[in-house]
Amino acid sequence: MSTLNINGRNQTIDADPGTPILWALRDTLGMTGTKFGCGAALCGACTVHLDGQAIRSCITPISAAEGKKIRTIEAMTDGSDRVGAAVHAAWVKHDVAQCGYCQSGQIMSATAFLKSLPKGKQPTPAEIDGAMAGNICRCGTYARIRAAVVDAAKALA
Numbered sequence: 001m002s003t004l005n006i007n008g009r010n011q012t013i014d015a016d017p018g019t020p021i022l023w024a025l026r027d028t029l030g031m032t033g034t035k036f037g038c039g040a041a042l043c044g045a046c047t048v049h050l051d052g053q054a055i056r057s058c059i060t061p062i063s064a065a066e067g068k069k070i071r072t073i074e075a076m077t078d079g080s081d082r083v084g085a086a087v088h089a090a091w092v093k094h095d096v097a098q099c100g101y102c103q104s105g106q107i108m109s110a111t112a113f114l115k116s117l118p119k120g121k122q123p124t125p126a127e128i129d130g131a132m133a134g135n136i137c138r139c140g141t142y143a144r145i146r147a148a149v150v151d152a153a154k155a156l157a
Contacts, residue, residue: 002062006031007075017063021055022046024062025072033073033104037136044135047105048072054112056134073104076111084111086155090148098139106135110149120157123149 002013004024013024025031025048034057037045041056048057049071050064076084087110097103113131117123123131128149137145 002066004065004070006070007072013062018061021057021060021062021065031072031074035101035104044105044109045102047108049112054109073108076107083114086152087111090152094144094148096141096144096148098141102135102137106145109135114153122153
C-alpha cells in the first residue's frame with residue numbers, strides 16, 4: 001500500500017511500489033487524462049508534475065512519489081491552477097489539438113516550463129522549443145503549441 005498526494009488529495013494505492021505512476025493513475029484511480037504513448041519516456045504523452053517538475057509517469061514508480069505531490073492534467077483544467085488555466089485557455093484559443101492524444105502531456109510540460117520562468121519573463125521561441133522538445137505531436141501542431149505558450153506567458157505577465 002502506498003499513499004500518494006494527487007491533485008491535493010491523499011490517495012491510497014494498493015499496488016507494487018515499482019508500478020509506474022501512469023498505471024496507478026489510469027488503472028487504479030480511473031484518472032484517464034494522463035495518456036500512455038510509448039512506455040519508454042520518449043513521447044511525453046504521460047507527463048505529470050512531481051513536486052512541480054514535469055516527469056514521465058510511464059517510467060516513474062509510485063515509490064518515487066511517496067511524500068511528494070503529483071499534479072495531473074485534471075488539476076490543470078479545473079481552474080485551481082492559475083498557470084494551467086492560462087495554458088489551457090491559450091490551447092483553446094489557438095485550436096492546438098487535432099487528434100488530441102498528446103495534448104495532456106503537452107499542456108503539463110508547458111505549464112511546468114512557464115512556472116519555472118522568473119516572474120514576468122517572456123520566453124523566447126528557442127526556450128519554448130527546448131522545454132517542449134520531449135513531447136511529440138504526430139499531427140505536427142508545433143507552431144500552434146509555440147504560439148499558445150507565448151500567449152499563456154503574456155496572459156500571466
